Amino acid sequence: MAGVRGYGGGIVGRFSDEPDEYPGVKEYHTARLNQIEGFFYTSDVLRKLADICDEHAGGLFNFHGSTGDIQILGFKQEEAEELFQKCTHLGFDLGGSGSALRTPSCCVGPARCEWATYDTLHITDNLTREFQNEMHRPTFNYKFKIKCAGCPNDCIASGARSDLSIVGVWKANIRIDQKEVAEYAKKFDIKKYVVDKCPTHCMDYTDGKLTIDDSNCVKCMHCINSMPKALRPGLEKGAQIRIGAKVPMVQDPRLGFILIPFYDVNKDKEEDYAFLKDLIQKIWDFWDEYGTNRERVGELIQRVGVGNFLEAIGLDPLPEMVEYPRANPFIKFEEYLVPDDEEEGKEG
Amino acid sequence: MAGVRGYGGGIVGRFSDEPDEYPGVKEYHTARLNQIEGFFYTSDVLRKLADICDEHAGGLFNFHGSTGDIQILGFKQEEAEELFQKCTHLGFDLGGSGSALRTPSCCVGPARCEWATYDTLHITDNLTREFQNEMHRPTFNYKFKIKCAGCPNDCIASGARSDLSIVGVWKANIRIDQKEVAEYAKKFDIKKYVVDKCPTHCMDYTDGKLTIDDSNCVKCMHCINSMPKALRPGLEKGAQIRIGAKVPMVQDPRLGFILIPFYDVNKDKEEDYAFLKDLIQKIWDFWDEYGTNRERVGELIQRVGVGNFLEAIGLDPLPEMVEYPRANPFIKFEEYLVPDDEEEGKEG
Amino acid sequence: MPDVDKGTVRITDIGPPHYEDFLPPIIKRNYGKWLYHEILKPGVMVHVSESGEKLYTVRVGSTRIVSSDFVREISDLADKYCGGYLKFTTRNNLEFLLDKEENIEPLIKEVQALGFPVGGIDHSLGNIVHTQGWLHCHTSASYASGVVKALMDEFYDYFVSDKLPAKVRMAFACCLNMCGSVGASDIAIVGMHRRPPRVMADRVKDLCEIPSTIAACPVDAVRPKTIDGKPSVEIDEDRCVYCGNCYTVCPALPIADPLNDGVAIFIGGKVSNARTKPTFSKLVVPWLPNNPPRWPEVIEAVRTILEAYKEGARKGERVAEWIDRIGWPKFFKITGFEFTKYHIDDFRIR
């Protein structure tokens, strides 16, 4: 087996089936190094990583792995410990692998994007530090992924591949600069390319004036994307939390569903994300108690029922959680009236 | 039990739980009389039905039952035979019930509608006569329903509640009368209420001229519905055949899928609907062979797989059959290469 | 009339009377030749043929469950105004077919004098399609005709006018079997049981085939059990979803329960292919009590829906399209209906 002392993951072992014929790659392991949030580096630190990689591994990297880690490819188990310690001395730790929390990752967010409604780098860094143990010592039923996108464009593709996806969103009205709208109007047909494409048809452009019925806006970003100089996300910024996305194994691929339509992440930041951490812990506890081996949390929720899951983690059902309410009428009512007192009762 | 000699259905029996307390309704059966196609009647025949109903039943009717039958309510088994024979002498036979073909029904079609692309009354009448035995002597796994709508408006709601749904459709271009378009333009905003609502955005209305890119038209009827004087369905008329719709029991409600995107029903009419009857027979044979008790044909197809079903009834898979192609990658390949000859082989 | 010996032979398998014999002459002449139609006023339309002939239709709301006297009354009107011809619609309305425009108003007066409304065309509330209910069905969780009558009395105005944003198709089914096209209606009201069937243990063996009773249950809640030495079944309360399927197969498992039966409301279904694809109705109110004779709770809920729709939908938007645009969260916000775990579909893995 490949790995380092005290860690249950972070290194993926690979042994050749024909070690005698190919002694050079009889072992060819990969280390996952937790990337720097936002994928920001300095030349200095990169060169030092290159040196470590040359010295202890095959001189090959992935910048980055699909989860987000830096990967160092092609070392032998005997090099593992030194490679690891050199990395830690440079400030890098291992990322996740196996049935553990996987290395969280995020979009560039407020560092270089005007649309981020919260600090994606800060939250990702904070959660990563908080859950070092869950990342390095696999005790889950299966993997668990967290990704943070600053706005509904979801530039980290969190919605399709993270058990917990945090996506920035806002509440107040989209900020409109009519002068800049007029500038864009010179460049393209605003009615055709912006207004007519609004999914809820809540925009209007008449007599050179753009108006938005924000009460019907679903915060899709399209209009803002199209005219970044003229439109800006509304204030009252927060995030949406989705749960349960994953790719095919074992059940089939699925997108997540909205667990919290508006999470006041900027307020929670001031409290060291206490609310979020508590929520994550409750989800893990539930998964730990009811999940089976190799069952992602989304599959578990489907198996036991969304209602039961919500009850367990203490959230109320909301229409935002479903694409649409049920169409099939097989409702498992739990309340009923009892003949004697004609009072509403709960099933035993 | 309630019923008439030689028939396995057409009468739904109802016995009171408390016959002694309510002797008048200790039996209260219902006869389903096959309606006249299009629900056309004369006062003469209606009065005679009223007389039979008064004489042998409770003087109550349903015009009509949800499947389409006339229902005569509230008779005793001892009246059944005479009631039945009086009806047949008037020209009426019983409809379907139980695990049988149910009384087919249709929209008013060419009798009073300008949009019917085929003769809904003729085909429904023809199939009903052809399958008298399948209707009157239940031998199926469960019920089987056929409904015929003259165009995609589906005024008989076939798409949501018939195992086999036939819906008129056309191939050639929608016929446009620009003069009448101009008349409608005086009454409402054609761009807003017609063009912008076309689901495939294949219409254009510029400088008072309406154009349609028929190659992208999905024959939804919206534009025609909105301007019946100006637009007419294209020529080359036919129908779409859908299979598998049903309401909840036992699996859950489902809409059907398109089995035949364009069925040349008007040609088939000249051949006494030989193609359609053959298709129906093949579907029944398959259902008979593989279906279980109380399994609707749509549930069976889902259980055994659409591909296998199509193979059995001799149809090719077509993209029209699915809302979208599969997203999950668990493909059950049947072809593979064999090492020796490197030839494409079929699984044994 | 079909050509069979009406004297002595027992007649079977003749199928329905042939429709051609029941078409009014104007229809026979113009069959398949209609060019266009126009809606003249609520409940009245005209179809114009290639030949130039005009056919006037007056649509009359019917109760569907009708007496033989009603049948005779409408027959008299058909004789008087339509040469003895008349038809019904797929939603159980009655239609008088006139070839003379001047007959429209006198006919309408007589119809109204009989107490029946003229309307139901275009942007109106259509006739409520419904099922047997307590009248004739053993599975029913509610009284079809009763609820429908209460609703139609209340929303009469939407039937006789066309002031809704688009067609609204309302339907009622008295149990989960959902007889009728209720599953895909703009507004669907469905009878709901809330308790498992009671096992009449001593009668199961005589009245039922136990294996098929067990097989009938969609959630495997029915299990074989010997009770007092007799083969019978038991029902797992924790699993049962009160669908009544086992009862359909086995009459010794009655499910009706006056206290706990009621109705649910599903909305946003649609059958036509116009603009958007057909779709089933979705749950908005999981349960309301049976409160005869006027079902005030049901009427209130439907009013809430209709008013929100009338207020919020744009011209031409069916209920489904309206909600599609504004989103379900907004719908629940506007209407104030409570969103519960019952609204989330867990029944089947999907």
Place this chain on the structure above:
Amino acid sequence: MPDVDKGTVRITDIGPPHYEDFLPPIIKRNYGKWLYHEILKPGVMVHVSESGEKLYTVRVGSTRIVSSDFVREISDLADKYCGGYLKFTTRNNLEFLLDKEENIEPLIKEVQALGFPVGGIDHSLGNIVHTQGWLHCHTSASYASGVVKALMDEFYDYFVSDKLPAKVRMAFACCLNMCGSVGASDIAIVGMHRRPPRVMADRVKDLCEIPSTIAACPVDAVRPKTIDGKPSVEIDEDRCVYCGNCYTVCPALPIADPLNDGVAIFIGGKVSNARTKPTFSKLVVPWLPNNPPRWPEVIEAVRTILEAYKEGARKGERVAEWIDRIGWPKFFKITGFEFTKYHIDDFRIR
């Protein structure tokens, strides 16, 4: 740099270096204060801050699997033009962040001289996100980097320009595990096995935990079987869907098969919430052979898709939106791809 004793102690659980230490000064000053951005030319954009400061980004296509020499080369460029700072993107591109507009062109020249393309912004073909493939993974049915290199050579032009109707996100995963965000890409290429794993009967007991191997199979095709007196498993060929899940759990069930491994193409996925909801990619080509080193069949299929899209989509329409508008039947008609039973989803009851 994190504040730990770097001398003697064994360091663990420190987490990543703190990002603040790696942000260029201009970003630190304007963190969270960006006002808008403009795309200046393919691969180059500017972000303008509330403070008026301007940050120029030059996006460079990277191969993701890179050598330490590459790392040193880009570090040199970062030193020369960007004060030693640089970043990667979520799709494995490299970005140079400049505070001086006049550095853009010289930098681009040097980047191109190294053999790397500048582009991938706006209506372009983004960098192909991919996975390990034959390089490092045992489950792989294809060679990630090889196919991606062949594709990017071929469609280079779409990366360095922005002449597609909208962003096209292409991704490659070498097996059904679908590492990466391949499942929701505009164009997804996925390695496919077509034969069940081989059972190395004598090694199962030693290498695998039999119950979890059996449990791993999504279609219950793995069954316990004693072979030559040793506990082992057998695989039901008629059920197996070649997913490799059992192999992941049990290395004695190798699934790779040079003759029958290949790739499938899925399209029309989307992650962003702009205009339409996120959605998974759908199958268009069930299987194409591995044909190294240039995978001509795959390239042809992707070309067909890209050209049909370029031709048919309206400005601003992602692949998913384009097909949504024209319909899948039309898509298959235009492209000539065969529609087979494999395109119909029967795997799960839904």
